[in-house]
Amino acid sequence: MAGRKVLIVDDSRTVRREVSEALTSAGFTVIEAADGEEGHVAFKANRDLALAVLDVNMPRLNGLDLLDRLKADPSTAAVPVLVMTTEVDPALIERAKRAGAIGWLIKPVKLVHLVAAVSKLVK
């Protein structure tokens, strides 16, 4: 479905799978990536992404560094990004906000709330 493709980047396969299943049930097409580097490749390969959900603490490339990379690249900068993490550090939240993220979700997030947030943001 055009305009409804969402990328989930998280190093937990369990988290990716449950988010993917919830969003797929809500009519989204979901792509998964297991770390920041894989997420970056997925971003470049899917120019029609409507939104991305990034974890923070991941191997190889963390979510905030991926966010910086995405926002510095004109080809990916416009994709809205939500950060979903266990981190509650105000400094990290502020960093994500300044980098251009549109929201910060603190794990564990109820899937119904996640789907509602994504649905509201992807119109």
Next chain:
Amino acid sequence: MAEPRSAVGAKSATRSSIDILVQNATVQVFQSYGVATAPIARVPNAALSCGGSDLAGTIAFSFGGTQGHLLLLVPLPVLELTRKDLTDAARAMDWVRELTNQLMGRIKGRLLRFHVDLQLGVPSAAKAQYLIGVGRPSSHPAIYQFRSMRGDVSVALHDMVDESRLVYSGIDLASEGDILLF
């Protein structure tokens, strides 16, 4: 000189701020997945032990010049209570790793209220027997145990921040499950 028995008993009955914080965080992590756990009174210098089916997650942290790590030990039957879809060993391992990540995240969040900003590593997981001896030989971990319907959960903290470094700030922080839209 050996301490009188009553003094040892009094020490084990007194919970520090870090004890309370770690115990609350652990209880809440399992509670958020529908599993009730209750802290068992901490015994100083207790040894960590595990069963054959126990899985463990570990995550490193640092603060100032101090480096430590947390170990979460969960018997498979307890882990299976938290999710119904742990159909193979890889899924169970991935899930205990994520629970470790979420537990450390909660502890970090609570310590932020005490001006302690831990830097976290990336968690990993394995069968408990392979992780139980990891750490500096000189390091005496603080061991926390929790009773649940299907077995005991353990948390070991190696080289946690010293209690004397804690200064309560009262800072207002977001909580687990919050969605902040900018």
